[in-house]
Amino acid sequence: xxxxxxxxxxxxxxxxxxxxxxxxxxxxxxxxxxxxxxxxxxxxxxxxxxxxxxxxxxxxxxxxxxxxxxxxxxxxxxxxxxxxxxxxxxxxxxxxxxxxxxxxxxxxxxxxxxxxxxxxxxxxxxxxxxxxxxxxxxxxxxxxxxxxxxxxxxxxxxxxxxxxxxxxxxxxxxxxxxxxxxxxxxxxxxxxxxxxxxxxxxxxxxxxxxxxxxxxxxxxxxxxxxxxxxxxxxxxxxxxxxxxxxxxxxxxxxxxxxxxxxxxxxxxxxxxxxxxxxxxxxxxxxxxxxxxxxxxxxxxxxxxxxxxxxxxxxxxxxxxxxxx
Amino acid sequence: xxxxxxxxxxxxxxxxxxxxxxxxxxxxxxxxxxxxxxxxxxxxxxxxxxxxxxxxxxxxxxxxxxxxxxxxxxxxxxxxxxxxxxxxxxxxxxxxxxxxxxxxxxxxxxxxxxxxxxxxxxxxxxxxxxxxxxxxxxxxxxxxxxxxxxxxxxxxxxxxxxxxxxxxxxxxxxxxxxxxxxxxxxxxxxxxxxxxxxxxxxxxxxxxxxxxxxxxxxxxxxxxxxxxxxxxxxxxxxxxxxxxxxxxxxxxxxxxxxxxxxxxxxxxxxxxxxxxxxxxxxxxxxxxxxxxxxxxxxxxxxxxxxxxxxxxxxxxxxxxxxxxxxxxxxx
Numbered sequence: 001x002x003x004x005x006x007x008x009x010x011x012x013x014x015x016x017x018x019x020x021x022x023x024x025x026x027x028x029x030x031x032x033x034x035x036x037x038x039x040x041x042x043x044x045x046x047x048x049x050x051x052x053x054x055x056x057x058x059x060x061x062x063x064x065x066x067x068x069x070x071x072x073x074x075x076x077x078x079x080x081x082x083x084x085x086x087x088x089x090x091x092x093x094x095x096x097x098x099x100x101x102x103x104x105x106x107x108x109x110x111x112x113x114x115x116x117x118x119x120x121x122x123x124x125x126x127x128x129x130x131x132x133x134x135x136x137x138x139x140x141x142x143x144x145x146x147x148x149x150x151x152x153x154x155x156x157x158x159x160x161x162x163x164x165x166x167x168x169x170x171x172x173x174x175x176x177x178x179x180x181x182x183x184x185x186x187x188x189x190x191x192x193x194x195x196x197x198x199x200x201x202x203x204x205x206x207x208x209x210x211x212x213x214x215x216x217x218x219x220x221x222x223x224x225x226x227x228x229x230x231x232x233x234x235x236x237x238x239x240x241x242x243x244x245x246x247x248x249x250x251x252x253x254x255x256x257x258x259x260x261x262x263x264x265x266x267x268x269x270x271x272x273x274x275x276x277x278x279x280x281x282x283x284x285x286x287x288x289x290x291x292x293x294x295x296x297x298x299x300x301x302x303x304x305x306x307x308x309x310x311x312x313x314x315x316x317x318x319x320x321x322x323x324x
Numbered sequence: 325x326x327x328x329x330x331x332x333x334x335x336x337x338x339x340x341x342x343x344x345x346x347x348x349x350x351x352x353x354x355x356x357x358x359x360x361x362x363x364x365x366x367x368x369x370x371x372x373x374x375x376x377x378x379x380x381x382x383x384x385x386x387x388x389x390x391x392x393x394x395x396x397x398x399x400x401x402x403x404x405x406x407x408x409x410x411x412x413x414x415x416x417x418x419x420x421x422x423x424x425x426x427x428x429x430x431x432x433x434x435x436x437x438x439x440x441x442x443x444x445x446x447x448x449x450x451x452x453x454x455x456x457x458x459x460x461x462x463x464x465x466x467x468x469x470x471x472x473x474x475x476x477x478x479x480x481x482x483x484x485x486x487x488x489x490x491x492x493x494x495x496x497x498x499x500x501x502x503x504x505x506x507x508x509x510x511x512x513x514x515x516x517x518x519x520x521x522x523x524x525x526x527x528x529x530x531x532x533x534x535x536x537x538x539x540x541x542x543x544x545x546x547x548x549x550x551x552x553x554x555x556x557x558x559x560x561x562x563x564x565x566x567x568x569x570x571x572x573x574x575x576x577x578x579x580x581x582x583x584x585x586x587x588x589x590x591x592x593x594x595x596x597x598x599x600x601x602x603x604x605x606x607x608x609x610x611x612x613x614x615x616x617x618x619x620x621x622x623x624x625x626x627x628x629x630x631x632x633x634x635x636x637x638x639x640x641x642x643x644x645x646x647x648x649x650x651x652x653x654x655x
Contacts, residue, residue, distance in 0.1 A: 032548050044543045044572040051536040143375040144653055145564075147589035240535055240568070242589040244372075246561060249534045284540070291544035300530055300541065 013275030027289030050177035053280035054232045058225030060259035060276035066201035066268030067122040074133035076248030079233030084243040087151040108226020112219030145244040163239045185273035202269030261311040355389020363411040366422040368396040379653035380612030418442040418619030426451040434458040446615045463631040470635035471512020477602040478583040479520045492553040497529040497562035506558040542569035557584030567594030605636040
């Protein structure tokens with residue numbers, strides 16, 4: 001029994017799991033009319049939380065490799081813009097998707113190349129690329145939202161695939177979130193690429209000495225994140241039925257917060273995909289749960305900020321206790 | 325000899341005619357505003373409102389043949405002040421300024437006018453108008469009146485649907501809590517609440533600028549407040565997300581009466597599907613357009629008009645015109 005308990009607490013995500021379950025119970029009991037577990041709220045959560053979650057998976061993976069990417073907040077609307085323009089030009093849906101994903105991966109690749117070749121802090125490089133792409137989007141779109149209904153019929157296969165519902169109840173967005181979490185989880189925790197990611201983030205010099213192509217690992221993580229941002233950009237575009245230049249605003253910091261709440265270390269080398277998955281849901285249920293409890297909707301950001309700080313402190317404490 | 329002379333005169337006349345006519349026909353008329361330069365200093369940023377404002381400005385500048393540039397300070401008041409000082413230093417033929425603070429702009433505007441630069445207010449004005457600021461004219465919508473217009477539209481719909489108007493529960497979602505636009509518009513809605521005898525107060529939802537976060541927070545609020553009767557979006561983003569939020573919360577059209585601002589795709593869908601009662605088109609194209617024209621006329625002839633660009637109530641009945649013009653950045 002002691003061995004099982006020790007093993008459980010050996011995982012960084014274990015603390016996040018305990019808090020997640022505790023929050024579910026807390027909000028389930030104290031939300032107005034027990035509305036937290038109502039079908040309306042759970043389906044809304046399953047439909048909307050994956051927008052941040054899919055991006056947070058990639059951001060967390062990159063953080064484990066020891067780098068940051070603030071440009072996610074621009075890659076998302078950029079992808080949405082590319083997709084919308086291709087739709088408007090009459091391109092087949094599959095081409096629209098393919099080119100959009102390539103665009104996202106290219107942005108990631110450029111970020112990765114700049115970070116690894118210039119040796120500048122990724123925070124600064126990706127802050128620059130975030131502003132650069134955002135400026136381009138504003139100039140190209142003139143900040144006007146572009147509706148897609150003129151080019152995308154209701155009930156198209158793409159709409160069903162990305163924003164439909166399974167059996168008319170379960171939003172497919174949560175299934176996509178689970179899908180990417182499983183793929184990245186296997187990659188990070190059961191494949192040698194995952195070992196390379198951890199060792200690159202933990203000690204890049206030692207990793208190179210061991211023969212790991214650390215630059216290649218980082219670039220690969222940036223490309224994966226670029227793809228996830230473009231996927232999410234398209235998914236959000238179809239759900240809101242338009243491109244808007246404000247898509248993804250603030251996600252760069254919220255995704256980092258999700259990863260930190262899920263046990264990912266800011267310095268790199270530590271973290272887990274299950275932790276990031278739970279971290280995203282934790283932040284989302286805190287936000288929703290407080291509003292459902294009747295907390296002042298005007299000052300909800302204060303509560304979320306406090307929760308992030310508490311989690312970050314507790315994660316550091318948990319790491320010290322577990323000796324990591 | 326005489327015939328030869330006549331022939332030469334005729335040929336020269338024909339030649340002159342042949343040269344003159346095309347040059348008269350194809351001569352470019354100098355546009356009236358040629359050589360003039362105007363600067364519009366705003367707190368605008370990354371939202372569709374300012375794209376339409378800019379389009380109006382560009383169209384006016386093209387018609388007049390003048391140059392016009394716009395500063396978008398993105399709600400950063402310090403940056404906006406810096407841009408204003410830079411504009412004054414350039415000595416343009418006129419400046420249109422968004423006066424989004426009733427005390428901060430008093431001295432800068434007075435100093436600029438003392439230097440001989442025409443300064444007018446656009447989009448936002450001093451709370452006391454010309455009594456509070458030396459600006460020479462004002463072009464814009466009265467935001468408080470716009471709030472009152474949308475409030476009246478929604479509360480009238482509530483009355484017609486048989487709801488107990490005195491006890492209506494009212495909430496409004498805003499992108500940036502405390503921002504001037506939200507405060508003034510919600511004041512207008514409160515004026516409408518007073519007019520209809522609604523007892524309670526308006527609860528403000530901090531929705532943020534991000535689409536998914538706004539939708540999620542509004543959804544949670546609607547689920548938590550099953551007695552909600554009326555919901556407003558105080559900006560374009562929150563108004564856009566209201567329909568989806570009401571659907572997420574399993575509300576049917578008419579259960580919660582909604583209204584807001586601007587004509588984004590989500591808002592137009594809401595109007596067409598009866599989730600939304602009405603939305604205010606701020607006609608900001610006219611603010612950009614008339615700002616340039618007034619500065620031109622002021623420079624040339626000294627005119628100083630006050631122009632209320634009003635607010636246009638979009639409902640299901642007049643939505644087609646908006647849908648046609650929205651892609652062209654005119655509505």
